[in-house]
Amino acid sequence: MIETMPKTFWQEILSKGVHAMTQGMSSDECIKVTEQFGAHNYHPLAVTLVEGDGSWVWDADGNKYLDCVGSYSAMAHGHRSKSVIDAAREQLDHLTLTSRAVYTRELALFLKALCEYSELDMACPMNSGAEAIETCIKLARKWGYTVKGIPEGKAEIIVANENFHGRTTTIIGFSSEAQYRSGFGPFTPGFISVPFGDIEALRRAITPNTAAIMMEPIQAEAGILFPPDGYMAAVRKECTAQNVLLVWDEIQTGFCRTGKKFAWMHEDAKPDLMAVGKALGGGLFPVSAAIGTKEVVSVFHPGDHGSTFGGNPLGCAIAIMAMAEMEANDLAAKSEVAGKLLLDGFSAIGHPSILEIRGRGLLVGLEFKEGTDTQKLVGNFLKEGIITKETRHRTFRFAPPLTTSREEIDEIVSRTRRAIEAL
Numbered sequence: 001m002i003e004t005m006p007k008t009f010w011q012e013i014l015s016k017g018v019h020a021m022t023q024g025m026s027s028d029e030c031i032k033v034t035e036q037f038g039a040h041n042y043h044p045l046a047v048t049l050v051e052g053d054g055s056w057v058w059d060a061d062g063n064k065y066l067d068c069v070g071s072y073s074a075m076a077h078g079h080r081s082k083s084v085i086d087a088a089r090e091q092l093d094h095l096t097l098t099s100r101a102v103y104t105r106e107l108a109l110f111l112k113a114l115c116e117y118s119e120l121d122m123a124c125p126m127n128s129g130a131e132a133i134e135t136c137i138k139l140a141r142k143w144g145y146t147v148k149g150i151p152e153g154k155a156e157i158i159v160a161n162e163n164f165h166g167r168t169t170t171i172i173g174f175s176s177e178a179q180y181r182s183g184f185g186p187f188t189p190g191f192i193s194v195p196f197g198d199i200e201a202l203r204r205a206i207t208p209n210t211a212a213i214m215m216e217p218i219q220a221e222a223g224i225l226f227p228p229d230g231y232m233a234a235v236r237k238e239c240t241a242q243n244v245l246l247v248w249d250e251i252q253t254g255f256c257r258t259g260k261k262f263a264w265m266h267e268d269a270k271p272d273l274m275a276v277g278k279a280l281g282g283g284l285f286p287v288s289a290a291i292g293t294k295e296v297v298s299v300f301h302p303g304d305h306g307s308t309f310g311g312n313p314l315g316c317a318i319a320i321m322a323m324a325e326m327e328a329n330d331l332a333a334k335s336e337v338a339g340k341l342l343l344d345g346f347s348a349i350g351h352p353s354i355l356e357i358r359g360r361g362l363l364v365g366l367e368f369k370e371g372t373d374t375q376k377l378v379g380n381f382l383k384e385g386i387i388t389k390e391t392r393h394r395t396f397r398f399a400p401p402l403t404t405s406r407e408e409i410d411e412i413v414s415r416t417r418r419a420i421e422a423l
């Protein structure tokens with residue numbers, strides 16, 4: 001199938017279906033084809049997954065793993081959550097894509113549910129996390145010019161060193177990670193970066209032209225880094241005092257990942273604007289949004305912004321069910337309890353190669369000391385049936401689905417202990 005594509009290939013797909021056509025491809029073949037035809041912008045583990053169920057995934061050779069990457073924290077509901085899949089199936093039988101040229105019932109209910117869930121007033125639906133961030137940047141700047149009165153072209157947004165907000169050219173332009181920027185300039189001006197967690201540095205960076213402060217409440221991609229206690233509340237206070245918008249990027253931390261609906265709720269640091277995505281798609285579909293106060297979101301007028309797929313009925317139906325699951329099954333409480341178990345379990349491992357264990361809810365980082373063979377560790381984890389990868393700074397991410405049971409958490413801990421002891 002791979003070396004040459006027979007002329008009958010497309011007919012075969014039509015008659016057999018896509019799933020049947022992919023069966024029989026070995027893991028080696030998948031890797032070879034992906035590397036040949038795909039851009040090399042990722043360095044995946046040498047594992048080809050074929051099935052998922054709850055906290056578990058299976059590879060093409062029948063090996064079973066606990067999924068601790070959790071699709072970079074997007075897999076909150078567990079693989080193939082029944083209610084989310086049912087919502088998608090049901091919607092597939094009615095209406096899937098319309099564009100925003102018309103209204104749909106699903107979009108109406110989605111927007112209302114999302115605003116209620118988020119305790120904010122209005123939302124702008126998008127697809128990927130990076131788009132939600134771009135939307136926040138545009139809203140913040142336009143608010144800065146039209147409401148705050150910043151002179152045209154002068155709006156500044158303060159961000160944090162070591163941020164990760166996505167991969168568009170504007171967003172990488174204010175990244176402090178050299179590789180994210182190298183070769184991709186010139187970049188969009190108007191961003192000022194300050195050390196994360198340093199409230200004095202933040203205060204000093206604010207000028208009359210500051211439209212917004214935009215940060216992650218916990219820097220997940222940078223290695224699950226936490227600001228000092230009280231920082232989020234202090235940022236909120238500063239923003240209010242200086243007439244600056246507070247924008248939290250809750251794309252990774254939102255929707256119960258850290259044991260509360262949103263990470264800002266740990267300090268009651270309610271934002272004026274918030275970017276969400278990942279888990280909103282129920283582990284199924286890209287759904288993101290910028291959500292904010294009426295004062296901010298209503299600066300958009302027809303033609304200011306848009307997305308062909310943003311707010312499509314299929315995505316909306318999925319996201320509504322994703323939020324219903326989170327509320328009805330109290331995934332925030334589940335995440336908090338399971339996260340504590342995981343932290344306690346990791347602390348009890350007590351291996352000399354571990355430098356630090358940090359986490360909140362089911363967003364946990366296990367940082368190893370310099371000199372630890374992290375490549376070997378990745379292999380050891382795989383051998384033990386755990387999918388995890390390093391973020392930056394030798395920190396392994398543990399972000400399993402929020403539905404992971406107590407027994408499965410115990411499994412993660414004992415397998416992790418074995419993987420580390422085999423170093």
Ligand SMILES: Cc1ncc(COP(=O)(O)O)c(C=O)c1O
Binds near residue numbers: 130250277278
């Ligand atoms: C905090 C944060 N913001 C933004 C993004 C970008 O989201 P996406 O990959 O859906 O564009 C990510 C993705 O990892 C993220 O963790």
